[in-house]
Amino acid sequence: MSNAMNFAFMREEPAPPNGRRVAIIGAGPSGLAAAGYLGCLGYQVEVYDKLPKPGGLMLFGIPGHRIPADRIQRGVFTLSRKFGVNFHNKTKICCSAPLHEEEGDHFSCDIRGLGELVEDHDAVIICSGAWKSRKLGIPGEQLKGVYSGLEFLFPIRAVKYATSNVSVPPVEGRTVVVIGAGHSAMDVAHSAKALGAKRVVMVYRRTKKEAPAGSYEVDRLIDAGCEWLERRTPLRIVADETGQHVAAMEMADANTGETEVLPADVIVTSIGEIPTPPFQKELGLENVRKGEVRWLHMTSIENVFVAGDVLTGPSKIGKAVYSGLRAARSLTNWLDLKAQHRENEYNYDADVITRPGAPSEQR
Amino acid sequence: MSECHGRGKTLHIDYSKCIGCETCEAVCGFLYDTPRIAMARTNDGQMIPIYCQHCEHAHCMKVCNRGALMRDRDGAVVLQPMLCRGCETRNCVIACPYAAFFATDRGVAVRKCDLCAGRRAVGLGPACAEMCPCGAIRFADRDELDELETEASREARDRVLAHIRPKK
Numbered sequence: 001m002s003n004a005m006n007f008a009f010m011r012e013e014p015a016p017p018n019g020r021r022v023a024i025i026g027a028g029p030s031g032l033a034a035a036g037y038l039g040c041l042g043y044q045v046e047v048y049d050k051l052p053k054p055g056g057l058m059l060f061g062i063p064g065h066r067i068p069a070d071r072i073q074r075g076v077f078t079l080s081r082k083f084g085v086n087f088h089n090k091t092k093i094c095c096s097a098p099l100h101e102e103e104g105d106h107f108s109c110d111i112r113g114l115g116e117l118v119e120d121h122d123a124v125i126i127c128s129g130a131w132k133s134r135k136l137g138i139p140g141e142q143l144k145g146v147y148s149g150l151e152f153l154f155p156i157r158a159v160k161y162a163t164s165n166v167s168v169p170p171v172e173g174r175t176v177v178v179i180g181a182g183h184s185a186m187d188v189a190h191s192a193k194a195l196g197a198k199r200v201v202m203v204y205r206r207t208k209k210e211a212p213a214g215s216y217e218v219d220r221l222i223d224a225g226c227e228w229l230e231r232r233t234p235l236r237i238v239a240d241e242t243g244q245h246v247a248a249m250e251m252a253d254a255n256t257g258e259t260e261v262l263p264a265d266v267i268v269t270s271i272g273e274i275p276t277p278p279f280q281k282e283l284g285l286e287n288v289r290k291g292e293v294r295w296l297h298m299t300s301i302e303n304v305f306v307a308g309d310v311l312t313g314p315s316k317i318g319k320a321v322y323s324g325l326r327a328a329r330s331l332t333n334w335l336d337l338k339a340q341h342r343e344n345e346y347n348y349d350a351d352v353i354t355r356p357g358a359p360s361e362q363r
Numbered sequence: 364m365s366e367c368h369g370r371g372k373t374l375h376i377d378y379s380k381c382i383g384c385e386t387c388e389a390v391c392g393f394l395y396d397t398p399r400i401a402m403a404r405t406n407d408g409q410m411i412p413i414y415c416q417h418c419e420h421a422h423c424m425k426v427c428n429r430g431a432l433m434r435d436r437d438g439a440v441v442l443q444p445m446l447c448r449g450c451e452t453r454n455c456v457i458a459c460p461y462a463a464f465f466a467t468d469r470g471v472a473v474r475k476c477d478l479c480a481g482r483r484a485v486g487l488g489p490a491c492a493e494m495c496p497c498g499a500i501r502f503a504d505r506d507e508l509d510e511l512e513t514e515a516s517r518e519a520r521d522r523v524l525a526h527i528r529p530k531k
Contacts, residue, residue, distance in 0.1 A: 003498055005493075005494060005495070005496050005498075006493035006494060007494070009390070009487070009490050009493035009494055011487075012485075012486055012487060029386075029496070033494075058496055062382075066382045066497065067382065067496045067497055068497070068498060071496065071497070071498050072496065209408075211408065213408065214404075214405075214407055214408015214409050214410075215407045215408050216405070216407035216408055216409045217408065217409070219407070316383075316384050316385050317384035317385065317386050317496055318384050318385025318386040318387070318388055318389035318390075318402075319385065319389065321386050321389050321390060321494065322389035322390075322392065322393055325389075325390070325393045326393065
């Protein structure tokens with residue numbers, strides 16, 4: 001067995017070409033799973049991604065010691081060589097916000113419109129993920145030295161695909177404060193330690209037992225030499241004498257009811273991301289989320305489907321993969337019935353029923 | 364019943380490589396509606412996949428009164444639903460040391476991993492192993508299991524077993 005994440009796991013060889021072209025926006029877990037499924041069925045698949053390499057956050061977010069990069073790359077290689085999937089990297093499809101607003105946008109050199117893709121393909125699946133970081137909403141968040149989890153993690157991996165405008169956050173010999181206790185907060189803390197931070201302090205508003213990443217992961221961090229402060233709520237980020245750069249963080253200690261000040265050179269707020277879909281309103285994504293659509297995973301634009309974190313909000317690789325596969329299957333169903341003018345025979349209820357124990361469609 | 368060649372094949376999860384991403388469960392659920400590999404959360408918050416190890420001396424096969432569990436030619440312990448259907452003892456669920464039988468609420472009383480029997484029949488491997496992002500799941504010859512173990516994998520597996528079989 002080859003050591004690859006085999007997105008084309010449905011078949012050994014692709015089925016004969018069926019003459020249909022599908023565009024997939026986003027080459028993360030859901031986009032690649034959808035590409036693999038459709039590639040197996042004989043579709044001509046075109047995958048667009050803003051980053052220089054396919055893989056999404058499996059490659060650019062999650063550290064390499066957790067997911068081996070070459071395993072993802074070999075899977076992508078199989079898709080492209082054996083299943084004829086074309087990858088269009090560094091290409092951003094019409095954004096809901098101006099370019100250079102999300103992490104990773106600075107890699108894109110080509111911008112194409114969604115409308116253009118819809119016209120050129122039989123169908124489109126949007127799997128663009130959740131890239132915008134949630135903010136704490138406290139004073140001082142705009143100061144230099146304050147990063148979101150993605151802003152911090154992304155360049156560590158991206159710098160390998162060297163472009164001059166990406167640099168690893170300077171943490172060597174400094175004090176790094178990480179806010180949050182999810183998996184990406186854990187990854188930030190480990191990475192900061194690996195990059196030579198003098199002191200890494202984790203700050204979480206609840207207790208270790210409630211940490212989304214689990215107390216086992218927190219204990220591992222403590223073993224690795226990080227400090228853990230629980231039941232602390234950040235109140236304000238304090239600037240240094242220049243007024244530009246972070247110097248400390250003020251936080252409320254729920255254990256004592258007092259306010260304390262924690263000196264910091266770098267603060268990383270790792271409290272989650274929010275979806276960044278192109279044309280949120282036009283696609284009627286709210287209705288897709290609620291299930292108020294006539295076709296599973298199809299948006300209010302005909303032939304345009306949606307899957308993964310962009311639909312559900314940040315979740316896990318497994319959920320994204322499942323969503324991508326379901327959207328791809330729904331899409332083939334749609335095109336097959338449409339070709340025979342039998343769209344009205346589609347049984348939506350039968351398709352959405354998820355039996356007990358099955359991974360849920362939504363978080 | 365055909366004889367299995369050699370010691371057969373099985374699934375092996377290196378829990379020290381697993382990041383709890385749920386891809387195995389998701390892919391299994393996509394193929395079979397209800398997954399046969401299932402995520403559990405340990406007391407200390409780790410997400411771990413629970414799976415059938417197709418034991419060489421399988422308790423489930425011994426306790427099944429109907430002979431519904433058989434060893435197939437690759438060494439997988441597979442459930443024959445037509446023999447299982449109607450049984451409500453759930454002896455197999457109780458007997459499995461890895462908690463890898465899943466009770467259902469209708470039809471055949473249990474579901475379990477068959478190492479993707481339908482896929483193996485056409486030359487493919489189990490889908491969870493194919494899609495695991497970390498390479499933590501292997502479709503392995505039973506004879507090579509020892510080579511797959513490392514100090515870290517043993518330690519991680521002990522942690523998982525402590526969750527499945529807590530000390531009284």
